[in-house]
Amino acid sequence: MVPSAAAPRGDSLGSFGAILALAWPQVLTMAAQFLVAATDVVVAGHIGPEVQACLGLVSVSVFFFLVAGTAMASGAVAVLSQSLGAGRRRRVGRYVGLLLLLAVGCGGLSALAFGLFRGALLAVLQVPEAAVPVAGRFLGVYLYALPFYYLLLVSNAIFQSFRRVRVPLWSMALVAAANAVLDCGLGLGLWGLPRWGAQGLAWASVVSVGAGAALNLWHLWRRGLLRRAALPPWAWMRRAWQPLARYAWPAGMAQILWQGSHLVLFTILAALPGDGVTALAAFAAGMRIEALLFLPAYALSLTASILVGRALGAGRPALALAVARRILGLGCAVLGLGALLVWALRGPILALATPDPAVRAAAGVYLGYALWAVPFAVAANILGGVMTGAGATRYAMAAQGLAGWLVKLPLAWLLGHTVHAGAPGVWAALLGAHGCHFLLLLFALLRLDWRGHALRPAARRAGGGVPCPGACPAPHPDSRPDASPASLPGSRPGS
Secondary structure, three states, X not given: OOOOOOOOOHHHHHOHHHHHHHHHHHHHHHHHHHHHHHHHHHHHHHHOHHHHHHHHHHHHHHHHHOHHHHHHHHHHHHHHHHHHHOOOHHHXXXXXXXXXXXXXXXXXXXXXXXXXXXXXXXXXXXXXXXXXXXXXXXXXXXXXXXXXXHHHHHHHHHHHHOOOOHHHHHHHHHHHHHHHHHHHHHHHOHHHOOOOOHHHHHHHHHHHHHHHHXXXXXXXXXXXXXXXXXXXXXXXXXXXXXXXXXXXXXXXXXXXXXXXXXXXXXXXXXOOOXXXXXXXXXXXXXXXXXXXXXXXXXXXXXHHHHHHHHHHHOOOHHHHHHHHHHHHHHHHHHHHHHHHHHHHOHHHHHHHHOOOHHHHHXXXXXXXXXHHHHHHHHHHHHHHHHHHHHOOHHHHHHHHHHHHHHHHHHHHHHHHHHOOOOHHHHHHHHHHHHHHHHHHHHHHHHHOOHHHHOOOOHHHHHHOOOOOOXXXXXXXXXXXXXXXXXXXXXXXXXX
């Protein structure tokens, strides 16, 4: 039997206590992810500049091979949260089995594709000839981490949907600790371990991510979600993948649009008249500082996905809107104050971020624009999470594409090159794009039928009650009410 989270009771689902109980472990989870990336960068810098350069190329490459995994995780949060809110125990267990099978299959295919097209990838990325051997060995080891990354992403999403957000925290803490020890040990040869340099960093990622995925699988087994009864029959899978795919592909496309627009923005910055290198360095330093503010924003976005999905699964669209507004207000207020604090302390923070005076001055100008954009960017992140939880991922994709490709990039080129405003013109374009992104998603929240994208609550179709708003999606294959919906695992917020 698959244990289940009890259906939401009353408005406690959207209380500030429930929001904070879900948000704070996810902030720490994001911090652990940030620590993994920071450790890799620092250790790579001690090994050599070519290794640090290869690390950046690998990060870009791995992102594109993990798009399917991040999309699958977004779809998992939507379908599982809605199913848990509706008390669909059988559907939840089958979706867990389907998601894990997809994670293993897609992870294996991604690793195979990564290995087959490794040489072509190095050519497309225009890796300098001197760094090709290092990059080739680095990528050759890194492909083994892809299946573990897929399992980690999907299993984290499963636990987050169950509101057991501390399990991903423990797994990411294990990943961060193991990665730090192995980076220093295998990368730098500390503690009597062999000094493997760049390959040591790659193997550290493989082992640490594998350990985090194994810990999640152990928790799934311990809670009965890996039992044979949870594996879905083929006839069910042929129908059930459709709502998952309908939610997942726009989420993946939104990630591609965002990452692609940032890559083009780097090109616009590099082509600025004058010292483009200083502008790029200032952008990188400013984004590292700004990223600390966005850790809580991403956590609140995921919290919105979970709670909105639960409310819509329970057939309570008014509660879903109330939850969205409450998280939106909380996020903008708290992180707006955080932006003011960063601005007040920008001097010492920038001194820690970069030693170069010219880069520090340029990064200060960037922060002047970026911190004004924080309320809009935070609100857009949270509203994107609301759309994900409701399954309206197409709205989030459309807003991301329009703001990035039709506002940010043309405006950055116009202000930076045509008007000759230089880097400050590009920063102003970023501010305008964040404002546009927020307004588009706010329009979707207030004027579009985003709640109508949720799975149809089948019990309410059969027996009346609150109908789903707007044009309901097609019925789900698990349309019969469960005989005993009360024992799914993990419904305590933050447990």
